[in-house]
Amino acid sequence: MNFLKRTIPLIIAFVMGVLMAMQYYVPHKLSQDLLEVVSKWDRIIAGFAVFIGAYSLLHLHWTRIKRKVEGWGYSVFVYFGAIITLLFGFLNGGKFFWNDKQDGTMFDWLYYYVQVPAGATIFSILAFFIASAAYRTFRARTNESTVLLIAAIVVMLGRVPIGNYISPYVPAIADWIMAVPNLAAKRGILLGVSLGAIATSLKIIFGIERSYLGGGD
């Protein structure tokens, strides 16, 4: 059992890890075909995994409704939304699901007039959160936050016409902050991330890091 649950996954991880790392350096058609096949497998697995995800979601909310836990009414809405969407998806504008997807059906209506605006609403909240987060951060309580406050004011002014009215140096300083210290920090982070990614990949390829394998009986 340990061989099936540990050794074989480790061998697969090693072989595929080395193979796909080398694939990057081989431009030949066979190498491109291999990449395409592996990408297709990934998409197929992801397609089947949707059922596992849907089961998890529905099972969780069914348990919440059954046990009448706090906020179980929201779980009813999950079922309501899922059933309505599935129903209109199957109906497919009267052509049923075994035909090609029809345009302008209720299924599309639900997407364009319920899901998209609801998502946009959540996204729009971000503006308020940015304001509150900025307020907390820009209180000059330490030397670092004072530097941050000044840099932020200069960059913000440099990005709007009033900055140029105050002084033509303001946009120039803002550009310098973005192009020099900001970019340097960003590249520093990226270099560290790249090294970390290589280290993590090697740990997985050589089976040193195994926690992603999980366990079981």
Add this chain to the structure above:
Amino acid sequence: MSSNRTFPVSFFTVKTFVVRKYFFVAAIILLSPCLLNTGIFAQLPSFLIPPTEFKAFDTPNDAGETISLTWSISPSDAPDVFYVVYIDKDKNGDFEKEAIRIKSNASYRTAAPEIYGHKKSNGNYHYVQIFPKKVFNGETIDKRRVYYFKLAMVAGNNKIVLDTIASARAHGNWLHLKKTNNFLIMMTLSAIILYFIVHARQNPNMFLRKISGLDAVDEALGRATEMGKPVLFVHGLTGMGSISTIAATNILGRIARKIADYDANLKVVNNDPIVMSVSQEVVKESYLEAGRPDAYSPDNVFLVASEQFPYVAAVGGIMTRERPAANFFVGYFYAEALILAETGASTGAIQIAGTDAYTQLPFFITTCDYTLIGEELYAASAYLSREPMLMGTLRAQDVGKGILIVILILGTILASFGLTFITHLFEAF
């Protein structure tokens, strides 16, 4: 008032009109070279000077689907003069099939540094790539076929066809030679990492610099245990193919192990079914390791939504209703980062974030108590587990950074003296 009214009349008086006419004629004569160049009043050249050195060759470092063509620039190159490349399978064919048509003031070798490097003379040659398969779309073509090309220069009705016939056969390459630098860097860094992994086994008491965000994990879990409230682990939006998500699941394993020891309640929210399945296995394994398999419930590792903003709404709802004592945001985040972290902050939870998404780092630093920045995300698993072999990778990362810093300083000094070869040495293709 009267002067205002008379001005437009005087503007069109005969005398002024004559003066203005001469002025316009003079202006057109003076500006004509500029206007011709802009193409507004461009005249087609009456004769064309053909280019030279028309050559075809297999495009290096490719899958074997393209043929490269190059030729020198011509004095007749202009915006309304075109180069047309004709292709044929037979050397004595009619060359009627047009493979590509480009403006004669575009497509230079400078656009292909992976073939020609960064020579100054690259601007004196045109360069194009032809996909014979696309040109002969639908036709059965032998892979080993040689293709023949003719170059024509076209300006309006004027057309000259070069006598030179260039030929080449496309074949795939087994090695991308221009990625040699990348390969060598990867091999060097891998060798350093593997050396320190082996070395770490001999010297397990390795010094590690303090990472406050990871030291605070115990504090956060202890707080959750004391308060009897759950710990919420929030995955980022990327799937299992992302290295950030793999790092996040590794951290999840270590946190779950501690939570099992503390007998606290862990909830893991996911937006990807594969990540959810892996997370379930990881948490289950951690509970098994802690000797508390009974405490594990698969319902605590669940999918909330697969779309970005529904995910935010659902996780935000969980935070406000269940008010977890500690929130962990680990993985790759996008615009949802601030919404999640601000919602968590408003509930009074202790928050620890870890991400390599540098665009979201400022938001996490602002709203979370501790943030693992970039590489610390990858160091977390080793730091929390203290396993010697994993810790070896941390030392290797630091050594790698040291090497990169030396190269950066060296490159800066050389570039300051006009020596830019080190820049090209690290160029990515």
